Amino acid sequence: MSSNSRARRAALFQSLISFGSLALCACTQSPQQQASVPAAVAAVPAPDARVSDEAGKSKEIKTEVQYPELAPEFAPMLQAMHGYADAAKADLAQIVADAPPRADNAAHPVLNLDFSVRTQTRDFTSAVGSGDSDFGGAHPKPLLATFTEHVPSGKLVALGDLFTDSNAAFKALSAEARRRLEADFDVRLAQQIPDAKARAEQVKASHEWIEKGTAPGAENFESFLVDGVDGKAIGLTLMFPAYQVASYADGPQQIAVPAKVFYAQLKPEYRDAFAIDKEDMQAGEAMQPQAAAPRPAG
Structure with a gap:
């Protein structure tokens, strides 16, 4: 297991402990205190929580992608995150396919992506996907995408919308x-x-x-x-x-x-x-x- 994997799992364990503590505190609150928390905000866990870490290594590409834990009503956002990651993997795979053969000891091209919830209001939840796609050039290709869901309608919105x-x-x-x-x-x-x-x-x-x-x-x-x-x-x-x-x-x-x-x-x-x-x-x-x-x- 790599040091990065161990670090992520340690962070996940700590997040689970913190989340469990918060849940215990919530159980001890009065109904009035619990009702003061907007439902749309309470539905999204802390940004550091992880529901899945996607890691893989094919013959040509190594991928490490982390997704946040999201409530069912945020399925459109999670689907969009997976779509962005799939497109980034396909883009890197195409670069590999078009490039001259690499030496046997050359480092694998790597895709790193981390998706996390950044901001929450009663009406909007916004998340960021950031990372890079590294084919071994002068520096990796930076990746950045955001996802904003209008909570009442359950629809993702672009800025112009x-x-x-x-x-x-x-x-x-x-x-x-x-x-x-x-x-x-x-x-x-x-x-x-x-x-x-x-x-x-x-x-x-x-x-x-x-x-x-x-x-x-x-x-x-x-x-x-x-x-x-x-x-x-x-x-x-x-x-x-x-x-x-x-x-x-x-x-x-x-x-x-x-x-x-x-x-x-x-x-x-x-x-x-x-x-x-x-x-x-x-x-x-x-x-x-x-x-x-x-x-x-x-």
């Missing part, structure tokens, strides 16, 4: 992502590159990379989580895999976007799921991209 006008919403999210990422990289580069001229060149290059990776459109905002506090959604976390807005060395990036940025674009059936006050809503409406004024006749 939340909005009445997805184009307007993506423009607002693009502007916010660009602003935050550029500010973050400007600070990093100021700390890393003392020379002003050399830093200016790097700042320009990083801004161009960010602008391309955050251009409005569903393809640049595929990975997201619904963030929440006390069961109520308060915003989104936008996630960008390595290469999308920065170099491989910089790794994946993510930013938190408050609900006021996109609240005006939410479909009516989703608005009650997000907490926002009137001042925030007015500020969000002021942040929406404005249409160009019509030109006077004549």
Whole structure:
């Protein structure tokens, strides 16, 4: 048994102990205390719990995939996770099939994926799948996917599904992502590159990379989580895999976007799921991209 396998099994044993302790505490609560926990949130165990570890080694590929424990109502999410893992395995298998024969002592191509629940509100549960596909190149291919289920309907939703006008919403999210990422990289580069001229060149290059990776459109905002506090959604976390807005060395990036940025674009059936006050809503409406004024006749 490898050291990684032993570590995972130790973590699983500890998770089971913790889960058992929580269950015992729940049994000692009064009915009123138990009723205060939203059913949709209580249905999902702690993100570290594991229902299955999928490990295998064929003649060509070694795979290690971990899935979270999910209640039956989250079957669509678990099915989507398995579908993503299967597609990643097929992609790596195709790369192996197309590549020249490897030496007998060459390391096996490896697929590593870990799926876990990250955020939970009364209306949404979001999970992340991350890892890499390693064929032995300069560095592994990073993998990142998110899965968000609308709990009342039991349906998985893409980011664009939340909005009445997805184009307007993506423009607002693009502007916010660009602003935050550029500010973050400007600070990093100021700390890393003392020379002003050399830093200016790097700042320009990083801004161009960010602008391309955050251009409005569903393809640049595929990975997201619904963030929440006390069961109520308060915003989104936008996630960008390595290469999308920065170099491989910089790794994946993510930013938190408050609900006021996109609240005006939410479909009516989703608005009650997000907490926002009137001042925030007015500020969000002021942040929406404005249409160009019509030109006077004549």
